[in-house]
Amino acid sequence: YQAVEAGVGNTKYSGKVDLTSAQSGSSYTLTDASRGGHKTYDLAHGESGTGTLFTQDNDTWGDGTTASAATAAADAAYGAQVTWDFYKSAFGRNGIKNDGVGAYSRVHYGKAYVNAFWDDSCFCMTYGDGEGDKAPLTSLDVAGHEMSHGVTSNTAGLEYAGESGGLNEATSDIFGTGVEFAANNPSDVGDYLIGEKIDINGDGTPLRYMDKPSKDGGSADYWSADVGNKDVHNSSGVANHFFYLLAEGSGKKTINGVDYDSPTQDGSTVTGIGRDKALQIWYKALTTYFTSTTDYAGARKGTLSAAGDLYGADSAEAKAVAAAWTAVNVK
Ligand code: ASN
Ligand code: ZN
Ligand code: CA
Numbered sequence: 333y334q335a336v337e338a339g340v341g342n343t344k345y346s347g348k349v350d351l352t353s354a355q356s357g358s359s360y361t362l363t364d365a366s367r368g369g370h371k372t373y374d375l376a377h378g379e380s381g382t383g384t385l386f387t388q389d390n391d392t393w394g395d396g397t398t399a400s401a402a403t404a405a406a407d408a409a410y411g412a413q414v415t416w417d418f419y420k421s422a423f424g425r426n427g428i429k430n431d432g433v434g435a436y437s438r439v440h441y442g443k444a445y446v447n448a449f450w451d452d453s454c455f456c457m458t459y460g461d462g463e464g465d466k467a468p469l470t471s472l473d474v475a476g477h478e479m480s481h482g483v484t485s486n487t488a489g490l491e492y493a494g495e496s497g498g499l500n501e502a503t504s505d506i507f508g509t510g511v512e513f514a515a516n517n518p519s520d521v522g523d524y525l526i527g528e529k530i531d532i533n534g535d536g537t538p539l540r541y542m543d544k545p546s547k548d549g550g551s552a553d554y555w556s557a558d559v560g561n562k563d564v565h566n567s568s569g570v571a572n573h574f575f576y577l578l579a580e581g582s583g584k585k586t587i588n589g590v591d592y593d594s595p596t597q598d599g600s601t602v603t604g605i606g607r608d609k610a611l612q613i614w615y616k617a618l619t620t621y622f623t624s625t626t627d628y629a630g631a632r633k634g635t636l637s638a639a640g641d642l643y644g645a646d647s648a649e650a651k652a653v654a655a656a657w658t659a660v661n662v663k
Contacts, residue, residue: 347519372436471528617634
């Protein structure tokens with residue numbers, strides 16, 4: 333038994349946040365007994381093993397800069413918390429496997445490692461420090477994206493290649509975005525951009541755009557017969573675009589200060605049903621209808637079935653699902 337403590341995190345990307353920790357003797361550890369026992373470890377630039385559990389004699393984690401090794405840990409622990417809470421409150425899901433068991437996170441992986449990844453075999457999350465150790469890959473949408481790969485593995489199991497790989501990647505962008513909005517954090521507001529805080533391109537632009545995926549220079553806005561030949565982070569564009577259209581509708585819109593302009597291939601107008609309902613439909617499709625080999629045609633069918641189950645086959649929601657897929661050329 334470890335008592336649940338109310339710690340404070342000074343994160344790099346999400347401001348000052350509440351962090352759940354545990355006290356053992358006179359020290360505190362980044363252990364979250366209220367969320368399946370999730371723990372955060374320091375790899376200290378190593379690339380293997382579990383690392384060292386973050387442990388201090390006080391309960392304030394990080395200083396908001398990369399000068400403190402605990403800052404990336406605060407971001408990672410916060411990301412795990414918000415992701416856990418998002419799945420629980422939005423879908424009643426208890427953890428990545430829905431068994432109440434938390435994963436663990438490792439920060440400071442390798443040297444100048446510009447990526448983050450979920451690994452099914454260790455059931456763990458890993459974050460690099462970024463180029464020059466300046467921008468760790470620990471932003472909230474990245475955390476939610478990566479841990480959602482674990483959810484996909486433990487549900488539909490979408491194969492990470494071809495169209496199913498694009499759907500796998502999009503699922504992580506969709507729920508990573510759901511996590512970011514659900515945090516309701518004034519210093520880290522929700523958007524339909526992916527990785528806008530980690531500056532991977534070095535010019536302040538995000539990694540991906542859901543309203544018009546081709547803005548990243550490689551992603552597909554619309555389905556085409558060869559879309560499955562693209563990298564999964566580009567074939568995902570079709571489903572990211574579908575999700576944006578379903579949630580927010582086509583055309584211009586400003587949300588939390590960010591301007592969007594989402595096109596449709598056929599010039600049609602799509603009216604959004606709101607992000608919450610769009611998330612419910614995607615989650616139900618992922619956990620009920622999608623399989624390891626679901627392609628875009630199957631995703632249209634699965635989300636239509638999910639919308640029918642949730643809102644009725646003739647509902648406005650089901651009609652919006654059909655309209656949003658048609659607008660991205662999945663007919
Ligand atoms: N960060 C990457 C991703 O989640 C890692 C990978 O290529 N799988 O997509
Ligand atoms: Zn991914
Ligand atoms: Ca984002």
